[in-house]
Amino acid sequence: MAVYGYARVSTTGQNLDAQLAALADCDHIFQEKRSGADKDRPELENLLNTVRAGDIVKVTKLCRLARNTRHLLEIVELLDEEEVGLQVLNLGIDTTSSTGRLLLTMIGAVAAFERSLLLERQAEGIAIAKAKGKYTGRQATARAQSDEVLELLQQGHSKQAIADKLGISRSSVYRITKDNNE
CATH class of the missing domain: 1.10.10 (Arc Repressor Mutant, subunit A)
Structure with a gap:
């Protein structure tokens, strides 16, 4: 059994120090500086291709691992198929237990709900600004x-x-x- 860490920041201006310190007990840490929205994250792919049955993957926060609930559940399903556990340190979640798996799914759903509320509020704000003539949108460059x-x-x-x-x-x-x- 091996314990792998995954650390990610979105921009090159950010640093991984806090995550690396929290993951210091891992046998190996995969790290990258890529946006979470970026589908092409080579180190995440390397991690997912490296883990074997009985291994554990640790992340400091869910947002470091997945870009949305669907992506999170895809990763968890992939780890489950390989019989690999996932630990989310800031939430105390461990998917090797039924309770941990339930909590992870619920938190992912709440995060998706919060994101949809944010988008609704943003759309409402844009509509109000347009009605006042203060929002013209992005210029059609092409x-x-x-x-x-x-x-x-x-x-x-x-x-x-x-x-x-x-x-x-x-x-x-x-x-x-x-x-x-x-």
Whole structure:
């Protein structure tokens, strides 16, 4: 049985010191500086590929491990399939017990509920600001370049080359093309 730690911060300006200190008793600590929203987290993948039956994974907080409830439950399910326990230090949760698994699921659900409330409040605030004329939203940067996109298309450039040249997404190039054809 091995005990693995996982430590993550979102930006290079942040440091892992507090997490590493809390995980000091682990046999090995996987660490990275990546956004939790980033699906591509190589060290998390390495951890998940390394653990074996009977191992334990420790994290200091749930938010260091997963970006949302669904992702959390996917990770927990993966660990369960491998018969690997998860310990969340700040909450005292240990999924090797039924109570720990229940608590983890409940906390994940509450976190998702809080996130949806936040998004609702944000939408309400935006609606109020729009009604007062104080919120105009993000400027349409790609559509402002429609003429350039169409000209480059006529010159025979690929959609990807146009996107790269103008600093817009390829889907924006397709959207502009579609709008022009209608």
